[in-house]
Amino acid sequence: MKSKRQSVLASLDELMKVTVPGLIKPVPHKRTVERLLKAGNVPFWKANVRAPHGGGRCYYQVSAVKRLFRVRRTAKAPATKSAA
Numbered sequence: 001m002k003s004k005r006q007s008v009l010a011s012l013d014e015l016m017k018v019t020v021p022g023l024i025k026p027v028p029h030k031r032t033v034e035r036l037l038k039a040g041n042v043p044f045w046k047a048n049v050r051a052p053h054g055g056g057r058c059y060y061q062v063s064a065v066k067r068l069f070r071v072r073r074t075a076k077a078p079a080t081k082s083a084a
Contacts, residue, residue: 009045009059012037019062023069040068 010019012034021027028036037044042064047056 008062010062011057011059042068
């Protein structure tokens with residue numbers, strides 16, 4: 001029996017309700033999360049990919065979102081100059 005690989009997709013609204021609160025405290029604004037997902041190259045799919053403009057709601061790959069925020073959380077803070 002072959003196993004199928006399936007990715008779980010969620011809209012930005014669903015991510016803001018379920019996934020992001022478990023990864024980031026305090027929860028940032030929706031636009032901020034959207035920009036982070038775009039900057040982190042998180043895979044997404046549109047409801048209507050043939051639409052010339054817009055295309056409806058975007059669905060993001062949940063595993064990639066979790067991976068992005070875990071990396072951002074565990075990354076070391078940049079070194080600051082100490083006062084001498």
